[in-house]
Amino acid sequence: MKLRVLVNPQAGAGNAVRKIPAISRALERVGLTHDVVQTRAPGDARRLLDEARADGVTCVAVVGGDGTLNEVAQAYVDPRGNPIAGPELGLIPAGTGGDFRKTFRLGDGVDEAARRLRDATPRPLDLGALELVADDGSRVVRAFLNIASFGIGGLTDRIVNSTPKWMGGRAAFFSGTLRAMFAYRNAPVRVTVDGTPFHEGPIFNVAVANGRFFGGGMMIAPDADPSDGQFDVVALGDVGRAETLLLSPKIYRGTHPEHAKVHVTRGKVVEAEPLGASARVLIDMDGETPGRLPIRARVLAGALRIRA
Numbered sequence: 001m002k003l004r005v006l007v008n009p010q011a012g013a014g015n016a017v018r019k020i021p022a023i024s025r026a027l028e029r030v031g032l033t034h035d036v037v038q039t040r041a042p043g044d045a046r047r048l049l050d051e052a053r054a055d056g057v058t059c060v061a062v063v064g065g066d067g068t069l070n071e072v073a074q075a076y077v078d079p080r081g082n083p084i085a086g087p088e089l090g091l092i093p094a095g096t097g098g099d100f101r102k103t104f105r106l107g108d109g110v111d112e113a114a115r116r117l118r119d120a121t122p123r124p125l126d127l128g129a130l131e132l133v134a135d136d137g138s139r140v141v142r143a144f145l146n147i148a149s150f151g152i153g154g155l156t157d158r159i160v161n162s163t164p165k166w167m168g169g170r171a172a173f174f175s176g177t178l179r180a181m182f183a184y185r186n187a188p189v190r191v192t193v194d195g196t197p198f199h200e201g202p203i204f205n206v207a208v209a210n211g212r213f214f215g216g217g218m219m220i221a222p223d224a225d226p227s228d229g230q231f232d233v234v235a236l237g238d239v240g241r242a243e244t245l246l247l248s249p250k251i252y253r254g255t256h257p258e259h260a261k262v263h264v265t266r267g268k269v270v271e272a273e274p275l276g277a278s279a280r281v282l283i284d285m286d287g288e289t290p291g292r293l294p295i296r297a298r299v300l301a302g303a304l305r306i307r308a
Contacts, residue, residue: 003027003034003117004057005092006048006072010039011064016094019063019110023092026114034061045071053086059307061090061117066100066146070286073127073143076304081129081141083303089125090117090307100146100286103211103226104308117307124227124302128210132283134291143300144285147214147221150272150293151187151205151236154282156180156215157289186238188275189293193233193267200275202238208270208297209234212254214284221264222254229301230266237261270297 005027009017020036027034039045045062049072052060062072069091076086092113093101101108106116128144159179186202199206207214209221209232224232239247239261250256257264273294274281281293 001032001117002056002058003032003061003090004052004055004059004087005034005036005061005063006045006052006068007036007038008045008062008064008068008071008094011068012094016063016068019092019094022110023063023114026110027117029111030114030118032114032118039068039071043071043074046074049075049086057087059088059090059117061092061113063092063094065094065098066287069100069145070143070288073145073286076127077129077141077143077300079141081131081143081298081300083127083300086304088122088305088307099213099215099217100211101308102213102217103146103224106308120307122305122307125304125306126210126226126229127300127303128208128231129298129300130208130283130285130290131296132291133294140291142285142290144210145226146211146286147207147209148283148285148295148297149205149207149214149220150189150281150283150295151203152180152184153205153207153215153284154289154292155184157282157284157287160287181241181244187279187281189272189279189281190275191233191235191270191272193231193265193270195269196267198233198265199235199237199263204236204239204244206236206272207232207234210299214287218248218251219254220251220256222257227302229299230268231270231297231299233265233267233270235263237263268299271295 093108191199209224210226212224221232
């Protein structure tokens with residue numbers, strides 16, 4: 001294995017960069033030679049992944065959270081959303097969120113991560129290609145590893161991303177969700193999955209899920225499998241504030257699909273558009289806020305491989 005460790009020094013309020021010496025020692029203990037690179041600005045992880053590909057690196061271990069992973073994911077698709085081959089991925093958690101790793105039940109210790117990088121059998125991992133409207137009105141394609149959602153999720157992310165990182169992931173997302181609930185009004189949308197109508201009407205949130213968790217530990221898609229070649233699509237319909245507060249504990253436990261206003265399906269292509277010219281429905285994508293509806297999401301089955 002030719003291993004490169006990619007570090008976002010800002011992840012986890014600086015926790016990632018502080019972990020570098022311990023990570024290097026842990027990798028050396030298990031016999032893994034490696035080099036270390038650090039991002040210098042937002043979006044730089046994509047450039048570093050492109051450089052790793054050109055250098056013949058066979059595995060990139062990402063030190064950071066969901067936002068860093070999302071930046072890395074952009075290097076696995078071209079501008080049209082077609083997959084590009086690249087190094088295997090490894091995870092060394094150190095970010096604010098860390099929802100993606102929960103699907104794989106990964107701990108956050110560096111010794112565990114080092115052993116996993118050495119011993120794990122690489123497995124295929126699906127990638128989502130999301131065509132959307134950026135804030136400047138242009139149509140762009142972005143990749144996502146974990147979950148893309150729209151509705152209150154996009155507004156929550158804008159609030160969370162302006163929250164001090166010292167609060168920690170779960171506290172920041174919980175606080176951000178509460179603040180968003182008082183500002184958000186259920187937006188009318190039309191959603192189709194593989195060309196079949198799925199939902200039409202007001203929504204609290206709709207998740208297009210490759211992984212199972214988002215929002216700091218909410219198990220929004222309890223049956224999602226990031227290697228099955230399909231999205232799990234979870235729609236929380238016209239749910240009021242009081243209903244949402246009662247529903248929240250069930251979302252953390254993953255028992256919310258039993259609720260009458262929650263609908264779940266699976267598919268390879270998800271399309272959604274706002275109903276009404278004035279509706280502006282924001283997107284959450286792996287904890288980032290890239291833009292708004294309308295969208296078209298496609299599964300890129302087995303687009304990369306992960307050591308997890």
